Amino acid sequence: MRRSLLLALLCVSGCTGCVSLPVIVPDLARPAVPAVQLEGSRGPLTAAQSKAVLARLAARGEPTDIFARHLALEEAIVGSPLTAGNRVTLLKDGPATYRAMLAAIEAATDHVHMETYILDDDEIGQRFAQAFIAKQRAGVQVRLMRDSAGTISTPATFFQPLADAGVQIVEFNPLNPLKAHDDWELNQRDHRKLLVVDGRVAFLGGINISSVYSGGSFSQGSRLRPGGGPAWRDTDLQLEGPVVAELQKLFLAAWAAQKGPVPTSTGLFPPPERAGHQVVRAIGSSPDEPFSLIYATLLSAIGSAETSVQITNAYFAPDPQLLAALEAAVARGVEVRLILPSQTDSWLIFHTGRGFYERLLRAGVKIFERRGVILHSKTVLIDGVWATVGSTNLDWRSFLHNHELNAVVLGAEFGAQLQAMFDADLAGSDAITLEAWTRRPLDLRIKEMFARLWEYWL
Template sequence: MLLVSASIGLYGCSSLPAVVPDLAVRHTPVQLEGAKGTLSVTQSKAVLAKLAASGQGSDILQRHLALEEAIAGSPLTTGNDVKLLQDGPATYQAMYAAIESAQDHINMETYILEDDEVGQRFAEALMAKQRAGVQVNLIYDSVGTLGTPAEFFQKLADSGIALLEFNPVNPLTAGKDWSINQRDHRKLLIVDGRTAFLGGINISSVYSGGSFSKRAHSAQSDGLAWRDTDIQVTGPVVAELQKMFLQGWEKQKGAAAVARNYFPKPQAAGNYVVRAIAAAPDEAYSQIYGTLISAINNAETSVQITNAYFAPDPQLLEALQAAAKRGVKVTLILPSKTDSWLIFHAGRGFYTALLQAGVKIYERHGVILHAKTALIDGVWVTIGSTNLDWRSFLHNYELNAVVLGAGFASQVQAMFDKDLAKSDEITLEKWQNRALDLRFKEGFARIWSYWL
């Protein structure tokens, strides 16, 4: 870790902020946003009381609400419906259906958009809606689409779709604010300002296989299926996601978005309380990072994390260790196979310290784990694009949603248990007896943790 710190100092880079403990101390009543605007304190208390009554005690829920309110800059909204989507097939099917139903506009943001079977199907669906008079606006990351031919995007542009290449790799087309290290890692699809999808899934055929089948293989005959998680949301929170998309479009200085009804009158769609949280490297600190650290620091019973790329900074590492030491059951499900050699071994370099603190570590077998989820105290869930590494917290534009209440949390718990059943536990004794070559790889990879 000293080498990592030295490299940070050498290059004069920014560091992750300390989350001030006082942020958890807040006595102002939590107020919710609904379809008709801000709820009164009394109305908000009634919603939260009903939410708490469905599962865990109200004191745990209120504590998490209070600390979130102190950190996140986006409103806590009620009246939402949230659908949990596991793996590519289910997620893509729901996305296709939403695209097909579009009447006014489609806003899409993705890191990877490949020119393969899945990418082409999305392209055809989007072009068909554009030809039908539905305005399609697409943001794609320049690095994430390096392997996608220019002809693919030209075809989309020719159909009338508005395209925005995020931070172009070519400095001649990027302008004076060129920053190749800042990437758009968000995954977001919004249809008519009423339905939104977000999570970890890119647009690629590697996600075309289900990860829970007996033989979980992707479209590539010799490849493993990719295990990922998304959510589909409807209700007032979609307007917050829409703001985040349009702000990103404006920040990248794209052509003015074609006028459409981007903010239809909000309608209640369900009973879930949701907060959308975006993070960007040019902000004072990552609200996603701050919210997660505070949730872990204030956890009372359990912390259950599933994450694809795990290379924690010192504060996150300390938060996980401290939670386990004070009696919180901390369980991590991490990959056993990966598409990133360096980040995989960098993360494994922290296993000993975590295991010694009492953290339970499992590695998911039979798939490429790409999900990014956390479940805390049976009431607090976050799902999104954010990995637990320096890149996500410092260099990437990321997007997560926090869903509160035991109802949705129980679904995530069932998903976590299902993954746990297909994972191998890493015990301290087993880990201390690992091969010398693995130790060397871990040490080498940790040098580069900040940059991965």
């Protein structure tokens, strides 16, 4: 069972309101905002330098107006800087991601910060636990923030050796109100997946710490994970450069909000260094804010698309504004393609999403279902030059109730990498046609109708 489904059952059992849904994004038709200013390893770039960087990015990609129309608005919405001089490595699936993460932990000299939704007591979880203990004993301070609902099945005996070794552990928003750090909000969960090492390298995306991710999804021989069952298909990023400081700030803010011990290290923010030439923005969302920052910038980016919108997402339960944005994009000639799961760990969210297929197909949106794996990726590529990878699903839970984390990467170079990954997933997917979908059996329609009753909570 998907852990959020269990949480939904708990929330609904105590809910007496919840009749209407709030407006979760502002009016995007804002007045003119200042030009985008980038930050590099030596601080803010001049207006002329920033304009030159964006011009180079635009010149290398497809014909698009997304930089001019969207980025200044994104900056006004989000507030976090657009940073230049980063290196971004695209990581496919658990094995590659875990290798890179464990290598970074092994090389740590000052601190290791991990924020995760799920941390299972299994082979993968134990590998990370032993890596944390080893670094802590070597004098590297390890701080671990784990969501209370996401780790509900992880026994206390898993965390005790970590604590005994000196690892600082914070339980995000404990399910037990007697352990709550502040105002108790059962439904608010930390869905972020973030690892920051020495303030110089960071990892984010959709991958939790669990053996379900221990199989690959692209090579035929590795699709079954050890122990049986289909492999989980996911995507993460390894980031180096000035953007790591922004991710560190997000971790430390969440750590402080959960009353974690005050860090005393002087190495949390080492002098920024240029690590590459990628332009990246870190975006964190929280239900404490008036609206989801990630969702607002995604709507604006889709609204600014000129040629293509390509989305891969694990849990798809769009609200009316997102549906309208996708339909409007198709109406103005943009190709919109969605890769969604053909099988899932959440029966309700799976059928909720399918309940929107007919409307989207009639509007001209192209839908594909990834076969042979459990699709868990959360990626978007717009016009081949605006890309985001992170933890955010396209459902009500991510938009309203979860703390989420995404990175936006600009430029055709990274866009081509994400495009190649999208194409590989597309080759492993089945197209859903309107003709075939309107002939689906009655039992599927009934499941969709039932599941839609739960979409707010999933």
